[in-house]
Amino acid sequence: MGIERALLFLSLALLAEVAGTVGGFGSSVFFVPIANFFFDFESVLGITALFHLASNLSKLGLFRAGIDRRLLVRLGVPSVLFAILGGLAGTLVETAWLERLLAVFLIGLSGWLLWRPAATFAPTTSNAVVAGALSGGMAGLVGTGGAVRGLALAAFDLPKEVFVATSAAIDMGIDLSRAVVYWRNGYIHADDLAWIPLLAVVALAGTWLGRRVLRRVPQASFRRIALLLVFAIGWVTLLGVALG
Template sequence: MRDINYVFLLLALVAEIIGTIGGFGSSVFFVPLGNFYFDFYSVLGLTAIFHLSSNLSKIFLFKKGLDKRLLIYIGIPSILFVIIGGIASKLLDTYFLEICLGLFLVGLSLFFLIRSKIVFSAHNKNAIIGGSLSGFSAGLLGTGGAIRGLTMSAFNLEKSVFIATSAFIDFIIDFSRTFVYYNNGYIHKHDLKYIPFLIIIGLVGSFLGKKILAFIPQSVFRKTSLYLILFIGIVTLFLLFIR
């Protein structure tokens, strides 16, 4: 087990737990945290593989039905645009992508903190637009769950159905972008040693997140998560500007 960064693995577990409870998905925490330890492209590759296991566990833990309408109207555009975003990521400089990630995290957190009551209309058009944006963001920056969550919240789903449907869509997004990232050369042999750990972390983190969610109101944890996302985004930008 030499050359394994256990601090990174601990942060990955925390990211999975908070992402499950806060409703934003673990990638919004995992990507910027992983970026402190690995190059940006390696983080994208690890994120895709990490999410495959965590989303499978969420589908199993919250298996109370899937919303087939949203699987079509959000899922299909997400698959198409995650491929486009994944291809575009190879064409752009990593420094530029890291700046985009930092700005995305800051903008996302401020938007939800200021406009906490915002709700989109439950129209198929909005579902398609939200799916396209979340897929493109996931492919380009490694995270798009928050955009998808905002889109899905308009449809007033029961909590377990919401999480299971979101996890299923996220799973097919990750499955699609894994092939794109592999073709781009983002999945490196020297990083593969982390995959068994991340698979276990995905399962354990989702399980712990579900247990904690039964005792802590999601609204309370969601706001705390937003402040943490804001802090991570600011730190990401600061480190880039002093580099």
């Protein structure tokens, strides 16, 4: 990859990290479609997992006080388990129809919550387990499940610091597990590892910038921003599958 193309990739990755921090649910939902323009599908999965590890370490360092430990267990444990299962099944399952289903789900539920801003879901154990299983499974299968988890956390109407910190802590478990699975599947290539130090710097810088933006966002506006981003991600995902 030439220098100009590499700088473009890193710049877009920085924007993805800022947007993922402000949206509250991580950068992979933005990073994956960006990386698809520069790398093959297997490399995208491997690089995303490693980039996200650096991203979530940055978020945990900056937002650690906001972690909801009860929700972390109820949503995080199924997320990690299903991320492992999804990663193992990634070589066996045709993921295009799953991406279509995911896109329709994201568009439908986020659109309904935007239309009914007063509507919320209680963060019960059953709701958290279902959301965790869906987000972890999609993360393992198609490389990104953050939008599902973000949609769930937005529906729970959590304070923005709790939203970001808890999502990052859950993501950390998912990324550790799927990085091992992707390594086992041969998705993490030796020549891709050279990007990791650069992407680690991008992750830290993007999280810091995103945190500064987030401080200026009122709580009332934060949920709407998260839902609008999920709604947009759903349409972009659907369009990407249609054009692919």
